[in-house]
Amino acid sequence: MxxxxxxxxxxxxxxxxxxxxxxxxxxxxxxxxxxxxxxxxxxTPACFMEAVKDFDKKVVAYSESGGETVLQDAICRYFERYDIHYDRSEILVTNGGSEALNMVFTAVINPGEEAIIAEPFYTNYHTFITAAGGRVVPVTTKAEDGYDFAKRDLIEAAITPNTKCICCINPGNPTGRVLTIDDMKLIGEIAKEHDLWIIADEVYREFAYDDRKAVSFGMLDDLADRVIIVDSVSKRFSACGARVGCVASKNKELMDGLMKIAQGRLCCPTLDQIGAAALYNLDExxxxxxxxxxxxxxxxxxxxxxxxxxxxxxxxxxxxxxxxxxxxxxxxxxxxxxxxxxxxxxxxxxxxxxxxxxxxxxxxxxxxxxxxxxxxxxxxxxxxxxxxxxxxxxxx
Amino acid sequence: MxxxxxxxxxxxxxxxxxxxxxxxxxxxxxxxxxxxxxxxxxxTPACFMEAVKDFDKKVVAYSESGGETVLQDAICRYFERYDIHYDRSEILVTNGGSEALNMVFTAVINPGEEAIIAEPFYTNYHTFITAAGGRVVPVTTKAEDGYDFAKRDLIEAAITPNTKCICCINPGNPTGRVLTIDDMKLIGEIAKEHDLWIIADEVYREFAYDDRKAVSFGMLDDLADRVIIVDSVSKRFSACGARVGCVASKNKELMDGLMKIAQGRLCCPTLDQIGAAALYNLDExxxxxxxxxxxxxxxxxxxxxxxxxxxxxxxxxxxxxxxxxxxxxxxxxxxxxxxxxxxxxxxxxxxxxxxxxxxxxxxxxxxxxxxxxxxxxxxxxxxxxxxxxxxxxxxx
The missing domain is CATH 3.90.1150.10 (Aspartate Aminotransferase, domain 1)
Known part of the structure; x- marks a missing residue:
C-alpha cells in the first residue's frame, strides 16, 4: 500500500x-x-457577483466541457482589443490558469522531453512539466540584465533534440520582465527554426508599466499554429477565487487534444463562468x-x-x-x-x-x-x- | 511540433x-x-444559491488548497450521520468527483500498476487510470447476476503482483448495483490480504432503493488506513455544475501526497464551496x-x-x-x-x-x-x- x-x-x-x-x-x-x-x-469588480446573483435557473447543471458559450464569446471579444480573432472553438475554458498549464503540458510533453523557460520562473511550471514526465531546462537570467531572456544565444544554448517548447511568462512572474513585440518576434523565429511550441502565459497581460505596451503572442499571425496562450481572470480582475482561466490557440489538433482531456473532468463551474463573462466585458x-x-x-x-x-x-x-x-x-x-x-x-x-x-x-x-x-x-x-x-x- | x-x-x-x-x-x-x-x-436546493448570494467579501480571493474550512466542517458533520468521524485534515475538497479520482490515481498508481474494477464501469476510470500510466483490470459482471462483483473467486482471479487497488463505485454507475456491509467486509478482507488500497466512489451513497441501506466503506474501522472515499455534491444535491467534490481518508501519508498535488492547482472556487457547505447542512x-x-x-x-x-x-x-x-x-x-x-x-x-x-x-x-x-x-x-x-x- x-x-x-x-x-x-x-x-x-x-x-x-x-x-x-x-x-x-x-x-x-x-x-x-x-x-x-x-x-x-x-x-473584484462588482459585476462579477451581480452576474452570479442573476443566475436564475432551477438546476445548477453541467456546463459544456469547453466552457459556457457566454464566456467563450466574452473572451473572444476581449481579444479583439488586441486585433486577435478567435472563435469559440479556439477558446477552452479551464479551472484557472493552473489547469490550463497542466492540460497544455499533458498535451504537449512526452516523458523525457524538455521545456525551456527563463529562470527565475513561477514554481508550478516545475510541478506541471515534471508531472507530464518532462524536464525543465532553465535559461538563467539576472537582475543586472533586467532578467532579459530574449537573446538568441541564450535560448539556442538551451535547445536540444528533446526540446518541445519555449515557455514565456509575460509579463514575468516573479521577475516583472516585459517582452517587446521585437522580443516576441525573435523568440518566434527561433521557435520556427527548431519547430517548437510557444507556451505564452499572459495572465498579467495588461500590467505593463512606464508606457510599455500590453502585447500578446497572439498578435503575431505567422506564429498562429504554434502559439498556445494561457490566460486567467485571477490577476487581471482580482478574482483569484473564481478559478476561471482558458487556453487560446488556433492549432486545431491541439485544441482537439485538450478537449479530450477536458471531457475527463467534465466541465468548469457554471456560476464562476457566468461571473467571469461579465468581467471580460469590462471596458478600457x-x-x-x-x-x-x-x-x-x-x-x-x-x-x-x-x-x-x-x-x-x-x-x-x-x-x-x-x-x-x-x-x-x-x-x-x-x-x-x-x-x-x-x-x-x-x-x-x-x-x-x-x-x-x-x-x-x-x-x-x-x-x-x-x-x-x-x-x-x-x-x-x-x-x-x-x-x-x-x-x-x-x-x- | x-x-x-x-x-x-x-x-x-x-x-x-x-x-x-x-x-x-x-x-x-x-x-x-x-x-x-x-x-x-x-x-438544486435553494440554499445553495442563497449561500452564494450572501457572500459579501469585496475580493473573491484564493481559498485554501485543501478547501474552505466551512465546507470541510460541513462534510465532517455529514459523515457523522454514518458514525464516521473525520477531521478537517482528512477531507480534501476537489473540483468535483472527477478531480478527486484524477488526484487519487495520480497519488496511488505507478506506470504499469493495475487497478481492479468491476465492468461495466464509469468510463472516466479508464481516462484517469491510464493517464497515471496504470492499467484497468476488469472484473466482468453480468445483468443475469445483478452485476454482483463481491465474490472472492472473481476478485482474486484479477489480482496480480502489480495490483495496487480495488475500485468500488457504490451504488454503481452504470449498473445500479448496491453493496451490502457484508459485501464490503469481504472486499476489505481481500484488500487486507493482498495489501491493496480501496478506492470507494460513493457519490450516489444515499440513492439505495427498496429498503437497501445507504452505507460507506468509511464505516469499517479496520480498513481506515486503506480506504479512500471519493465524494461529490453533483448527484446527491443535483448540483453538477458546482464542481465540488472531495477525497476523504484517514491515511495521513495519502492526504499529505494529495495536498502536494492540490497545491499545484492552488484551490477550488470559493463561491461554489460556500454554496456546497449549505448543501451538506441539509437535513434527513x-x-x-x-x-x-x-x-x-x-x-x-x-x-x-x-x-x-x-x-x-x-x-x-x-x-x-x-x-x-x-x-x-x-x-x-x-x-x-x-x-x-x-x-x-x-x-x-x-x-x-x-x-x-x-x-x-x-x-x-x-x-x-x-x-x-x-x-x-x-x-x-x-x-x-x-x-x-x-x-x-x-x-x-
Whole structure:
C-alpha cells in the first residue's frame, strides 16, 4: 500500500511552505503583512457577483466541457482589443490558469522531453512539466540584465533534440520582465527554426508599466499554429477565487487534444463562468485604473526597498512582483526569523524565498520575491518591516 | 511540433461523443429526451444559491488548497450521520468527483500498476487510470447476476503482483448495483490480504432503493488506513455544475501526497464551496424526498422498458442508471438512427452506448445505459421512444 513514486517525488508548494509559521504568528496576535502570495487586495469588480446573483435557473447543471458559450464569446471579444480573432472553438475554458498549464503540458510533453523557460520562473511550471514526465531546462537570467531572456544565444544554448517548447511568462512572474513585440518576434523565429511550441502565459497581460505596451503572442499571425496562450481572470480582475482561466490557440489538433482531456473532468463551474463573462466585458477604463494602482504600489515598494543597505533590485516593468537580493546568506532562515522572533509594534512581514523559482541548484538562496498586491501604505510598511527585520537579524 | 503520445492515445468521451447528432436533431426542431447523461432535472436546493448570494467579501480571493474550512466542517458533520468521524485534515475538497479520482490515481498508481474494477464501469476510470500510466483490470459482471462483483473467486482471479487497488463505485454507475456491509467486509478482507488500497466512489451513497441501506466503506474501522472515499455534491444535491467534490481518508501519508498535488492547482472556487457547505447542512428529510423521487423514476422506467420485446434488464438497486441489452447488433448504429432518421411526433431519444463502460473488447455492443434523471412523464415517454425506435429500426 505504497503511494506512487511521482507523488513521493513532489514537494510542497515553496510559496505556501512557510504558512505554518505565519499562522502561528497570527495566532499569537502578530499582524503579518503578506507579501508572499499574489493575492491582491484590489476589489473584484462588482459585476462579477451581480452576474452570479442573476443566475436564475432551477438546476445548477453541467456546463459544456469547453466552457459556457457566454464566456467563450466574452473572451473572444476581449481579444479583439488586441486585433486577435478567435472563435469559440479556439477558446477552452479551464479551472484557472493552473489547469490550463497542466492540460497544455499533458498535451504537449512526452516523458523525457524538455521545456525551456527563463529562470527565475513561477514554481508550478516545475510541478506541471515534471508531472507530464518532462524536464525543465532553465535559461538563467539576472537582475543586472533586467532578467532579459530574449537573446538568441541564450535560448539556442538551451535547445536540444528533446526540446518541445519555449515557455514565456509575460509579463514575468516573479521577475516583472516585459517582452517587446521585437522580443516576441525573435523568440518566434527561433521557435520556427527548431519547430517548437510557444507556451505564452499572459495572465498579467495588461500590467505593463512606464508606457510599455500590453502585447500578446497572439498578435503575431505567422506564429498562429504554434502559439498556445494561457490566460486567467485571477490577476487581471482580482478574482483569484473564481478559478476561471482558458487556453487560446488556433492549432486545431491541439485544441482537439485538450478537449479530450477536458471531457475527463467534465466541465468548469457554471456560476464562476457566468461571473467571469461579465468581467471580460469590462471596458478600457477598468484596465487603466488597475494598472495605475499597481504602478504606484510598485513605485512605493521600490522606493522603500532602496532604503535597505545592500539590497540588489531592478525596478520591474510589469506584473506585480519584485525580486530582490538581500544581504543574508539564507533568506529562508531570515524569513523564519521574521515570523517567529521578530516584531515591530506587534507587526511582521512575509515574503516568498526565491529558491523555489530556480531550477538550477544553488541559485536564489539570497533572493526573495515580494508581491506588491497590498495598498500603498501596507506595502510601505511591509517593506519597512523587512528593513527593520534585517537590522535585527544581522545584529544578532 | 507534435502532441504528446498520451493525448493522441486518448479518445473523446464516449458519453459525449454522439452529442453532435443530438445538437443537429435539435437544430432541426426535434425534441430529444436526454437519457444519455447523468444530468438530473431535480432542482438544486435553494440554499445553495442563497449561500452564494450572501457572500459579501469585496475580493473573491484564493481559498485554501485543501478547501474552505466551512465546507470541510460541513462534510465532517455529514459523515457523522454514518458514525464516521473525520477531521478537517482528512477531507480534501476537489473540483468535483472527477478531480478527486484524477488526484487519487495520480497519488496511488505507478506506470504499469493495475487497478481492479468491476465492468461495466464509469468510463472516466479508464481516462484517469491510464493517464497515471496504470492499467484497468476488469472484473466482468453480468445483468443475469445483478452485476454482483463481491465474490472472492472473481476478485482474486484479477489480482496480480502489480495490483495496487480495488475500485468500488457504490451504488454503481452504470449498473445500479448496491453493496451490502457484508459485501464490503469481504472486499476489505481481500484488500487486507493482498495489501491493496480501496478506492470507494460513493457519490450516489444515499440513492439505495427498496429498503437497501445507504452505507460507506468509511464505516469499517479496520480498513481506515486503506480506504479512500471519493465524494461529490453533483448527484446527491443535483448540483453538477458546482464542481465540488472531495477525497476523504484517514491515511495521513495519502492526504499529505494529495495536498502536494492540490497545491499545484492552488484551490477550488470559493463561491461554489460556500454554496456546497449549505448543501451538506441539509437535513434527513431532503435525502428521503430525493430518494423517493428517483425510486419512482426507476420504477416507471423499468416498467416501460419491460414492454420492449427482447430487452434484457435487471432492475437496479441504486444510483440512477439502468443497463439494458437491446435486440440489435450494434447500439451505436441504432442510436445514430434514433437521432438522424427516427422521430415520433417530432420527438426522439438519446442514451449512452455501453461499449465505453467495458474494458474488455467486444462487450457492450448490444447494451445501452439510460439515466433516469428526468421526471416520470419524461422517462416514460423517453423509454417509449426507444421502443418505437426499435420497431422502426428492426422493420427497416
Amino acid at each position: 505504497e503511494l506512487s513514486n511521482r507523488v513521493n517525488a513532489m514537494g510542497h508548494s515553496p510559496i505556501r511552505r512557510f504558512n505554518k509559521y505565519a499562522i502561528e504568528a497570527e495566532a499569537n496576535g502578530k499582524k503579518v503583512y503578506h507579501l508572499n502570495i499574489g493575492q491582491p487586495d484590489v476589489e 477604463a477598468y484596465y487603466d485604473e488597475v494598472k495605475a494602482e499597481y504602478e504606484s504600489r510598485r513605485d512605493v515598494s521600490y522606493e522603500e526597498l532602496m532604503k535597505i543597505p545592500g539590497v540588489v533590485c531592478q525596478k520591474p516593468g510589469g506584473a506585480f512582483y519584485m525580486m530582490a537580493k538581500l544581504p543574508v546568506d539564507d533568506v529562508e532562515k531570515f524569513l523564519i526569523f521574521l515570523l517567529t522572533e521578530f516584531e515591530d509594534n506587534g507587526e511582521t512581514v512575509m515574503f516568498a524565498p526565491a529558491e523555489g523559482f530556480y531550477a538550477t541548484e544553488g541559485l536564489g538562496n539570497d533572493e526573495m520575491r515580494i508581491a506588491y498586491v497590498l495598498n500603498k501604505d501596507a506595502m510601505r510598511r511591509g517593506v519597512e518591516l523587512i528593513r527593520l527585520g534585517l537590522e535585527a537579524y544581522n545584529s544578532k | 507534435e502532441l504528446s503520445n498520451r493525448v493522441n492515445a486518448m479518445g473523446h468521451s464516449p458519453i459525449r461523443r454522439f452529442n453532435k447528432y443530438a445538437i443537429e436533431a435539435e437544430a432541426n426542431g426535434k425534441k430529444v429526451y436526454h437519457l444519455n447523461i447523468g444530468q438530473p432535472d431535480v432542482e 428529510a431532503y435525502y428521503d424526498e430525493v430518494k423517493a423521487e428517483y425510486e419512482s423514476r426507476r420504477d416507471v422506467s423499468y416498467e416501460e422498458l419491460m414492454k420492449i420485446p427482447g430487452v434484457v434488464c435487471q432492475k437496479p438497486g441504486g444510483a440512477f442508471y439502468m443497463m439494458a441489452k437491446l435486440p440489435v447488433d450494434d447500439v451505436e448504429k441504432f442510436l445514430i438512427f434514433l437521432l438522424t432518421e427516427f422521430e415520433d411526433n417530432g420527438e426522439t431519444v438519446m442514451f449512452a452506448p455501453a461499449e465505453g463502460f467495458y474494458a474488455t473488447e467486444g462487450l457492450g455492443n448490444d447494451e445501452m445505459r439510460i439515466a433516469y434523471v428526468l421526471n416520470k412523464d419524461a422517462m416514460r415517454r423517453g423509454v417509449e421512444l426507444i421502443r418505437l425506435g426499435l420497431e422502426a429500426y428492426n422493420s427497416k
